Amino acid sequence: MKFAIFGDIHANLEALQTVLADAEAQECTHYVCIGDIVGYNANPGECLRIVRDLGCPVVRGNHDEEAAGDTQLEGLNHLARHALEWTRHQLTQEERDWLLANKLVRQVRDFTIVHATLDTPGNWGYVTNKFDAMASFSYQFTQLCFYGHTHVPRIYVKGESVELHPDTEVHLQLGKKYFINVGSVGQPRDGDWRAAYTIYDVEHQHVRLHRLEYDLATTQRKIVEAGLPERLADRLSVGQ
Ligand code: ZN
Numbered sequence: 593m594k595f596a597i598f599g600d601i602h603a604n605l606e607a608l609q610t611v612l613a614d615a616e617a618q619e620c621t622h623y624v625c626i627g628d629i630v631g632y633n634a635n636p637g638e639c640l641r642i643v644r645d646l647g648c649p650v651v652r653g654n655h656d657e658e659a660a661g662d663t664q665l666e667g668l669n670h671l672a673r674h675a676l677e678w679t680r681h682q683l684t685q686e687e688r689d690w691l692l693a694n695k696l697v698r699q700v701r702d703f704t705i706v707h708a709t710l711d712t713p714g715n716w717g718y719v720t721n722k723f724d725a726m727a728s729f730s731y732q733f734t735q736l737c738f739y740g741h742t743h744v745p746r747i748y749v750k751g752e753s754v755e756l757h758p759d760t761e762v763h764l765q766l767g768k769k770y771f772i773n774v775g776s777v778g779q780p781r782d783g784d785w786r787a788a789y790t791i792y793d794v795e796h797q798h799v800r801l802h803r804l805e806y807d808l809a810t811t812q813r814k815i816v817e818a819g820l821p822e823r824l825a826d827r828l829s830v831g832q
Contacts, residue, residue: 595700597774598789599626599707599740601643602655603679604778604828605635605814608642608761610806617801618791624700625779626740629691629708632670632779632824634814636679637777640687652694653707653741654716659683661691671821680822703736710737710771718742724748725771736764738772738790740746744782744797745775745790748794764797773786775801785831 596615630636666671696713710731725748750769786803803809812825
């Protein structure tokens with residue numbers, strides 16, 4: 593049993609297709625989405641329908657929630673707001689309802705999934721250091737929890753305050769708790785432009801981060817053609 597765990601797709605169709613093709617090639621048997629299917633890039637409807645058709649567990653991200661709502665977009669930066677207003681018009685009411693119906697936290701088999709944090713999942717805080725991770729660990733009742741939101745892949749281990757950078761296979765040890773950021777499919781922010789997702793191999797008890805080149809030029813062209821801010825296209829090249 594191998595789980596492909598992916599999220600922060602942000603309407604990047606080329607990156608999503610590349611990730612799912614790779615997951616299939618890696619013989620993943622199950623899929624799990626940790627949210628933010630839409631926002632920022634130019635193919636929200638296409639990405640939503642692909643994820644939905646997988647029929648896999650999905651949790652709601654902050655961009656999913658904002659795209660589904662019709663309230664004033666406050667407290668977001670200019671780029672995110674512009675893209676979300678545009679995204680709202682690209683989705684049907686039924687698709688927006690589906691986004692909003694996804695839960696904030698879910699347990700899948702023996703692990704937990706959440707978009708942002710476990711301590712206050714609806715507040716959309718960011719886990720960027722071991723202290724933030726400790727707050728989530730207080731509410732983590734499974735050995736593993738996978739999350740996203742920062743777009744920076746990372747592993748926090750409870751009891752050791754050690755940060756492991758998952759560019760290689762990480763063996764999971766019994767008795768330890770892990771809070772694992774699976775990276776971003778469609779808008780990485782760790783300085784590496786390639787699409788990211790993580791495979792959890794249940795039988796061998798390890799996780800591995802995968803990075804994949806995709807057709808970036810097409811994604812960038814679509815962003816510009818849609819009339820979205822060019823900075824959204826530019827940032828994809830540098831992984832920020
Ligand atoms: Zn995101």
